[in-house]
Amino acid sequence: MKSENEESKVLENIEANEGKSKTNNQESIENKNLSTSMNSSLRVLDYLLILLILAIPVVNIIAILKWSFSKGININKRNFARATLILSIVAVMIITASSLFFKPDGPSGWAAEEVTAALANGFVPGGLTRNYGQGITREEAVNLLVRVYEKARQETVTPADPKLIKDTENEGVLKAAALGIVSVASGQTVEFRPNDPVPRQEMAVFMLRTALAVKPKQDFNKEMQVTFADAQKIQSWAQEGIYFAFNNKIFSSYEERIAPTMTLNREEGIICAQRLYEVVAR
Incomplete structure (x- = not known):
């Protein structure tokens, strides 16, 4: 009886380990797929969709912020969004400085x-x-x-x-x-x-x-x-x-x-x- 119980426990451990192994393998596959998705090159269609979204007022700001700081975003899209955000901030600063310090020289x-x-x-x-x-x-x-x-x-x-x-x-x-x-x-x-x-x-x-x-x-x-x-x-x-x-x-x-x-x-x-x-x- 003792031998049968031991065998049963061994089988249970093996099954449990196999289950964990399958789960780990599944997670590994999912992580690998996610990593591949995040690092994959953007297609022309992807860029067209990005540019279309950026052409929509208000929506473009929300999209840029989401792509810049959310997790699980394709790295190329994230870098593009962050570069766009930086350029936008710099442009606003330049325009503001110009309006303050470089006023038009013509008459009113x-x-x-x-x-x-x-x-x-x-x-x-x-x-x-x-x-x-x-x-x-x-x-x-x-x-x-x-x-x-x-x-x-x-x-x-x-x-x-x-x-x-x-x-x-x-x-x-x-x-x-x-x-x-x-x-x-x-x-x-x-x-x-x-x-x-x-x-x-x-x-x-x-x-x-x-x-x-x-x-x-x-x-x-x-x-x-x-x-x-x-x-x-x-x-x-x-x-x-x-x-x-x-x-x-x-x-x-x-x-x-x-x-x-x-x-x-x-x-x-x-x-x-x-x-x-x-x-x-x-």
Whole structure:
């Protein structure tokens, strides 16, 4: 009996071992098949299917993430997905950096037509043909206006004596002094402050003086016709200039305000020059 029991146990152990062996073999075969599947080359049809999925919005993002990080994905598909993900991240970073640090150098859309006209008329010095959103300086502003005068009168202005202005020898500023656009007194040296920004009321005065230099006998409608909500901010010396600019549609108001102390940028200064030319060329 003992021998039979021992034989029975031996047979059971053999069967159990055979079962385990079969299971292990089956798992080994499955793992081998899985490994083969994961490492197999992708067919043309596989690539076409991948590209089709990537063309679908939202679905493409989900697919890329799944293929990149899920288990059991074909290694070639996974590498392709990860490469695509990396390139996408790099592209987003480049586009973001470009939008922050490399802004378009042309004028704003609303200003483009008049800036283009001013360029065609030769009013804009080379230094003002970029960075249109940058604040315009006093020196740059009067250079624009001198060019308006010279085109309107078809003559070249002779610069004033450089000794009259102590902080610049810029030819355009000296021409503006000769025309009376910039105030100077005979025998005295004045400070022009060429690099200071230009408030609207100061630009208005420069433009009125330019218009009167072009047409000394012309009535340019510089009387007050509208009361602005911020009229108290207009300096007494600038009132005629402000109303001249507004009445002749060089300046416009916003919510009944004229903003006399607001400084101009380059494209606004260029537009002022173009509109002034249209006024004096009538």
